Amino acid sequence: MYLFTEYNSPYLFALSFVLLIGALEIISLTFGHFLSGVLDAHLDNYDSLSSGNIGQVLHFLNIGRIPSLVVLCLLAGYFGLFGILVQHGWTTLLQAPLSNLLLAPVCFIASVIAVHYSGKIIAPWIPRDESTAIAEDDYIGCMAMVTGHSAMAGMPCEGKFTDKFGQIHYLLLEPEEGHAFKKGDRVLIIYRLSATRYLAELNPWPNIL
Incomplete structure (x- = not known):
């Protein structure tokens, strides 16, 4: 050779x-x-x-x-x-x-x-700073932004949120049956469906957050 x-x-x-x-x-x-x-x-x-x-x-x-x-x-x-x-x-x-x-x-x-x-x-x-690491279950209750084009029940799209340490996390978001998300929507993560998929709802406090 x-x-x-x-x-x-x-x-x-x-x-x-x-x-x-x-x-x-x-x-x-x-x-x-x-x-x-x-x-x-x-x-x-x-x-x-x-x-x-x-x-x-x-x-x-x-x-x-x-x-x-x-x-x-x-x-x-x-x-x-x-x-x-x-x-x-x-x-x-x-x-x-x-x-x-x-x-x-x-x-x-x-x-x-x-x-x-x-x-x-x-x-x-890969070593990470333990003081700023959060578990995936800790995503629940966080406010995220939809970055994908759209999402419906059973058809998630990409979203992201920034944790209290300033780190950006990416995940798949989908709404409940009968609802839909579009790009730019702010949503509340309410339940973990799988390793990367989360159930979310539109921001229930749009005048506050």
Whole structure:
């Protein structure tokens, strides 16, 4: 296997990115900073990134559950690994590399899917600040905002709320039978239906909250 060849360049670059981020994180820790924490705090300042299609993509990539820098490293790592392995198998069988114009998009899509599922697995193992962590059952009684287009009973959409520590949480919200939500509605979370789905009702105190 010829690793350092031209057709492996995009995938080697991705793996080099992972190594670079790891080195920068170690350097930042020596100066008392947490590089991934700085990036997450910066992203929180942009509300447009937490709603609509962009918000759904970030939620799919588990940004919010795990640090965004970890997500980037996983994405680059999977992309590089998939690309090199496929090129190795292809050249072994056919004695010629596969076009990266075809392979790179396929590897990227596969990497996004891999990040989605592996992120869920590693999320509970990533250290968090216990003083600002809340359990998912604690979402009940919180006021959230609907960020998806619409929701009906049995057909939830995405919503978000900010807890008392200033952390943003994303979840799926649906109304009771006979009611509907639209984007921008403020709702009260009243019951947990599953791991990510919650029953909610329209803000019962619109003149107060």
